Amino acid sequence: MKFLQRLLDFYIQSSIHVGFAVFCLVKITEISTKSNPIPSLAVFIFFATILGYNFLKYLEVFWKGNYHSTKYYSILTVSIFSLFGLIYQYINLPNTIQMYLFVSGILVLIYPFIRKFGWLKLFFVSLVVTYITVFITYSNTKFIEMDLVINCIQRFLLLSCLLIPFEIMDSFQDPISLQTLPQKFGINKTKLLGMLFIIPFFILEFLKTNSSLVSVYIGLVTVIFIHFSSKQRNKYYTNFWVESVPIFWLFLLLIWQ
Helix, strand or coil: CHHHHHHHHHHHHHCCHHHHHHHHHHHHHHHHCCCCCCHHHHHHHHHHHHHHHHHHHHHHHHHHHCCCHHHHHHHHHHHHHHHHHHHHCCCCHHHHHHHHHHHHHHHHHHHHHHCCHHHHHHHHHHHHHHHHHHHHCCCCCCCCHHHHHHHHHHHHHHHHHHHHHCCCCCCCCCCCCHHCCHHHHHHHHHHHHHHHHHHHHHHCCCCCCCCHHHHHHHHHHHHHHHHHCCCCCCCCHHCCCCCCCHHHHHHHHHHHH
């Protein structure tokens, strides 16, 4: 049992889980919009997410060489493997997509500076992931401009909601100077904000060319996660279950399409 828990911890801490979740967001866009899949894009984003998250989380550890444990060596190995994987996938992508992804890389590098503005970081992350998983995914197909706008707004709203449980969990250890949403407005008002974001998410779903009840179910699941968020929840609540929402979403789309 301890072995399985250590394996799960490594899966989460090495960012493989969040990489798979973002990979699923790309596939969700492809399926729900009936767009033409861009070869190598989803796999590139999987590797890039792992590398990007590990870079942001462990840069100081790796930079100072303070990774004298099996865990950090393993995470470094996963990160290096992801680097080679994303390079291989990147060179197989169309030039236009490469340019868009280069912009996303710059945005990731900007994040440490944005993080100083606690209330802004949540929306910045939502915007970047929306850009990667919706805008870039759309760029390879003919589309109705209004559908692109609606999908971008929807994804931004849902991602902002899914990040709220993380903000609440981290609020007890974040410096008060950051002024994150829970620190600035309180936990209950932050939860209310997230639940209010789901309302336009629902409304916009029925304005799309290809609407789906699956999105409604995912919105309800997100509301439930927000409602039960608290400082006392264990790390698996956010780092595994909340991050599993895109995986559950893709699973529903695949069985109900």
